Structure formats: C-alpha cells, structure tokens
Amino acid sequence: MISLRDLDSKQLVYFFFDIIMMLILMVNLSWIVFDWIYSIPAVEFFLANNLSSFNHFYTPIHRHFFYYDLFFVGIFVSEILIRWGISIYKKTYHSWFFYPFVHWYDTLGCIPIGTLRFLRIIRIVSILFRLQRLHLIDFTNTYIYKKIYKYLDALTEEITDRVTVKMINGVQEHLSGESQVIEQINHNIIRSQKPQVISWLSSGLYKAVQNQYPVYKEEVRSYINMRIKKAVYKNKKISTIGYLPILGQKVNRNLESIISELIFNVLDDTMQDINSYKLEQAIDEITEVVFQTIVEENKDIDLNKVISDTLIQSLEIVKQQVLIQQWKHKH
Secondary structure, eight states: OOOGGGSOHHHHHHHHHHHHHHHHHHHHHHHHHHHHHHTSHHHHHHHHHHOHHHHHHHHHHHHTHHHHHHHHHHHHHHHHHHHHHHHHHHTOSSSTTOHHHHTHHHHHHTSOSGGGGGGHHHHHHHHHHHHHHTTSSOOTTSHHHHHHHHHHHHHHHHHHHHHHHHHHHHHHHHHHSSOSHHHHIIIIIITTTHHHHHHHHHHHHHHHHHHHTTTTHHHHHHHHHHHHHHHHHHOHHHHGGGGSTTTHHHHHHHHHHHHHHHHHHHHHHHHHGGGSHHHHHHHHHHHHHHHHIIIIIOSSSOHHHHHHHHHHHHHHHHHHHHTSOHHHHHO
16 A cells, blocks of 8 residues: 555545545435435334424425435536546547446436436445555455455356366367368478477487487497307307317307407497487488378378377366366465
8 A cells, every 4th residue: 555645646636536526426325325215105104203303304305306416416427527538638548439438337327317326336436446556545455355356256267167168168079070170280280390390309319319328338238248149159150169179168258259349339339429410310311201101101090080189188188177166275
C-alpha cells in the first residue's frame, strides 16, 4: 500500500472523486433497499402503529421515490459524461463512443427502473478495484477476498480443464482415425527436418564413440586378446608351431601377442583419429543412410502409425496432468 502523499495532483483528484461517488452510491443503494423494505405491507403496518410520526414523514417520500432517485441519477449521468469526456481526450479506447459500452453497468445503472438500479453495486466494486490498482487499499489479505478468490479460481480451473480435456479428446479421435494430419506431419515436419535430425544423430554417435571408447579401451584389448587366442588355437598350421621343441610354446605366445597388438593398435589408431574430418563425414553419411532407410524406404515399419500412437499417448499424459485439481494444492 502507498499513502496519499505519494500520489500526484491528478491521482489525488481521481481518488477524492471516487471516494465521493462511492459514498453517494452507498447512500443511494441503502435508500433503495430501505424503500423496498418499506413497501412491504407488514413493515408499513408496523411503522404506522409504532413509529407513526416517521411513517407520516416518509409516506409522501415513498410515493414520489422515483423523483428523489432522479436526483442521484443526475449525479451518476454527470459523472459518466465527465469520465467519457476524459476518455475521449486521453484516447483511452479505440473510438470515442466505446466508453458507455465498456462501462455498460454504469450506463444501465442510471436507468431508474427496478433491478437495473442494483447494477450500481458494480460501480462500487469498480471503484474499489481502481483504488486497489493504485495500492491505496489492499483487499488481498482479507478473509473475504481469499475465500472469493479461492472459489473463483477453482471454478475457472474446473471450467478450463473440462474445455481442455474435451479439445484433447477431439484431437486424439482425429489422430486415431483416417486423417491426413499424420501424413502431413510425416512429410512436412519430420522429412523437412531431415538435416537437423541427421546432424543431431551423427553428433550423438560422434560424442558417444569419443567419450565411451576410453572407458572401455582395456576391455576391448582383453576381448581382442581372447578372440586371437581362440583363433590361434583353432588354426592347425599355427598351433603346430607349439610342438616345436624348446621354442615352440614361446613362439606361439609371441605370435598371439603380436597379432593381438597389431589388431588392437589398428583399432586404437582408428578410434584416436575420431576427430578427423573423414571419419566425421563417414558418420554423417551412415546416419543419413539410416534416416533414409527408416523414414522413406522401410516398408516394414508404419511410420504414420508410430507418429499417431506417439502423439495420442503424449496427449493422454497432458490430459491426465490437466485433470489434476491444482487449486486444491494452491489453497
């Protein structure tokens, strides 16, 4: 909240003008309510028997209440004309004649007919909101405001959630049927994003090889040694070397070691050259071939069905999230 000292001269004028109008409105509405109660025969009978002097005084006023109310109507109409003129001067709205339509409750409340008079209550509410915007008053911490806000927030959320769920159900039904939407997504979105998808896949593959190879380097070495050992054992020509006297087994082991080191060094050098342009280009080409095969040439996979199922399941997750009553957790 701010104090009156913080307001400039124009804001002070609007503030006092609003306060005066709110007091006039409260007096007028109180009088309307009292006159309505007085019109009840039982109340009039009670006043005639117990407060005869007051009843004698008020009876002519009650008969001509319409004309007394016109005095207040004149004040309200004058206020509307003043505010209308200010809005035209400031160009508040798109056209000069918008003001009475935007403030329809002010306009209709000036008509001194039956229930239209009670639209003047909305004028009091609008004044209070103006004072709230100026931070001259603060209703946000009051019990009434919190209760009204709670139930208004709950009502708004329930309505919007139902509308959102209805729309999601409609989209899901549309996607599950024979629709051209999925085909358009496939052709116009997925295939049009081919360069980005290929770049993303090749970048992921490039980083995976680059980051994971050092971790499994020794395991690769052990695996190659094991495979070479088995290959040498199965090869009859090489295994016969082991039968040579004295040096046979040693030559055999050295041969296994040399072959293993050669193969491992070739593989290791290849992996160490991962930063080379040619290998990066090769990964791009492989990724492009994979994309081409899956998206455009693979007849065994119904890509449209995959897209449809993915979208429907995603929307189902959104729908379940929407159905959670958030207002219960907020209040």
